[in-house]
Amino acid sequence: MLRLYGIPTSGNCYKVELLLKQLGIPYEGISVNSRQGENRLPEYLAKNPFGQIPALELESGVVLAESAAILVYLAEDTPMYGQTKLERAEILKWLFFEQTRIARYIATTRFWVRAGQAEANASLIEQNLKLGTDALRIMNTHLEGKTFFVGERYTIADVALFTYTHVAEQGGFDLKPFPSIQAWCQRVQETDQFFPLPGA
Template sequence: MLKLYEYSRSGNCYKIRLLLTQLNIPFTKIEIDILKGESRTTEFLLKNPNGRIPVLEIEPGEFLFESNAIMFYLSEGTEFFPCDKFERAQVMQWLFFEQYSHEPFIATSRFWYMTGKVEEYQEALQQKQAPGYAALGVMEQHLANHAFFVGDRYTIADIGLFAYTHVAGEGGFDLTGFPAIQTWINRVENQPRSISITHLN
């Protein structure tokens, strides 16, 4: 059985938990408390030398890390990843966008709020507002004319962007000015076998 090493409050880990659940693939969840340094132990670094979660153990001793790479691995050959070459590239395009233009601002802000470091990182949080809202603006523009991000059907591109967007408010981002995003969030939440980020398997 697959083993998912994760910190349950992490959006990057939620991506994998959600996809596995929607694919109806059984897995064992192993909680790694990053706040206690459990992803930096010698034992964990043998699984991921970069010391980050999530990590998926596919076979004993065979590990895969980086959330979007794990989603690619799990979704290939399923309805969550297109067959068309251009659409496949579009999925990857949005996943790269998520990691470089979205996650560093929205996810990081949420983490600082979540760990009670708002005062400590107040200036950095302010600096993340503009690029975070810019990323949401790109999403809003696309979703104004599309039901989903690629091929007008639900793919891992949606899962990747949904993970931190739907909890952006927890990082100080107001989604009220993004009606298309709000409609899309509702659409994603109503997909079959959907689970919430707080749901524990």
């Protein structure tokens, strides 16, 4: 059985757990709390030298790191990773976008706000609010007249982008100017076997 290392309240762990459940893949969840430094313990680093969560341990004992890579691995040979070469390239494009724009600006800002570190990071938050809003604008424009991000079907691009976008307001972002994003978030929440991000 697969083993998923991490904590349910982590957005990056949630992405993987949501996909596992939606694909009907059995797994065992093993708690590794990065906020308490458990991801820096020698026994965890022996499994995952990156020291991140999530990590996915395969039946073979191989351990995969990086949430986007794990999503691709799990979705391979399923419609969740597209049906054509071009769709798969488009999905990868949005996975990279999520990591460089959404996670960098929106997830980080949300973490600082929720952790009581907003004042200490005020100048960075001001910058992130602008850059994160620019990213939301790109997403909203792309979604106009579309159901999902790639191929008019729910894919891992939607899983990745949804996770931190739907809780962006917890970091001070305003989703009201982006009706296409709001409607898309609702559609994601109506997919089979969906469950909410704990704490959202």
